[in-house]
Amino acid sequence: TTTPRKFFVGGNWKMNGSTKSIQTLVDTLNKAHLPVEQVDVVVAPPAPYLALVRSTLDSKLGVSAQNVYAAKSGAFTGETSPLFLKDLDIHWTLTGHSERRQYFRESSEYVAEKTKFALDQGLSVIACIGESLIERETGATNAVLASQLEPLAAALTAADWARVVLAYEPVWAIGTGKVATPAQAQDAHKYIRSWLAKHVSPAVAQATRIIYGGSVTAGNCGELARMGDIDGFLVGGASLKPEFTQIVKARL
Numbered sequence: 001t002t003t004p005r006k007f008f009v010g011g012n013w014k015m016n017g018s019t020k021s022i023q024t025l026v027d028t029l030n031k032a033h034l035p036v037e038q039v040d041v042v043v044a045p046p047a048p049y050l051a052l053v054r055s056t057l058d059s060k061l062g063v064s065a066q067n068v069y070a071a072k073s074g075a076f077t078g079e080t081s082p083l084f085l086k087d088l089d090i091h092w093t094l095t096g097h098s099e100r101r102q103y104f105r106e107s108s109e110y111v112a113e114k115t116k117f118a119l120d121q122g123l124s125v126i127a128c129i130g131e132s133l134i135e136r137e138t139g140a141t142n143a144v145l146a147s148q149l150e151p152l153a154a155a156l157t158a159a160d161w162a163r164v165v166l167a168y169e170p171v172w173a174i175g176t177g178k179v180a181t182p183a184q185a186q187d188a189h190k191y192i193r194s195w196l197a198k199h200v201s202p203a204v205a206q207a208t209r210i211i212y213g214g215s216v217t218a219g220n221c222g223e224l225a226r227m228g229d230i231d232g233f234l235v236g237g238a239s240l241k242p243e244f245t246q247i248v249k250a251r252l
């Protein structure tokens with residue numbers, strides 16, 4: 001028998017918010033009494049607001065950085081150390097979000113290096129992968145996903161994977177309102193899981209949560225959540241709204 005994977009919903013606030021809007025959002029989340037026994041919920045505020053959110057959000061909800069640097073401290077102006085997060089009782093970080101790959105030229109090798117470093121510092125990681133529109137249209141989706149997974153598989157031990165959630169976020173669905181169809185998302189998740197089974201281990205493939213991101217809303221999350229290899233969501237725009245609490249309950 002295999003242990004069912006606990007549903008996981010992340011909220012990526014990206015570069016949005018203010019003290020006032022964040023306090024309102026935190027208040028909404030605290031009052032929602034989210035079903036944390038059935039769903040892992042983690043929100044990722046902008047770095048300047050990490051301490052505020054951690055100190056005011058219900059402790060049963062996780063807080064994540066949106067990015068970290070692969071060093072403990074030093075002359076790396078502008079960067080966030082994993083040690084800062086642990087100091088703030090924050091146990092998660094995103095790595096490899098497509099916006100960091102696109103605007104800040106983060107390579108899959110670099111993403112794997114920072115993912116491994118964060119894990120070695122005791123953090124859990126939401127590691128992001130996903131293809132562009134041209135890659136999908138030219139039939140390169142699986143090859144691209146494999147190329148993004150390879151450095152991760154090379155860097156991580158089997159034990160590391162227990163603290164990794166993979167987020168499949170097709171770039172063409174992020175912020176566009178063009179959500180992947182349940183079949184498109186399921187196919188990609190199924191490929192990722194089969195890739196893990198072959199290149200890491202069947203046990204890691206079975207246990208690793210693979211969550212979908214890209215224009216998820218309260219309206220489309222239900223049908224996506226019914227797909228066997230979709231273990232949750234990484235929500236952008238909708239995570240800034242009260243409807244995020246509906247998305248958390250997508251599989252209930």
Ligand SMILES: O=C(COP(=O)(O)O)NO
Nearest residue numbers: 012174175214215236237
């Ligand atoms: O980038 C995303 C998805 O963003 P949207 O939900 O706004 O498409 N999650 O990390």
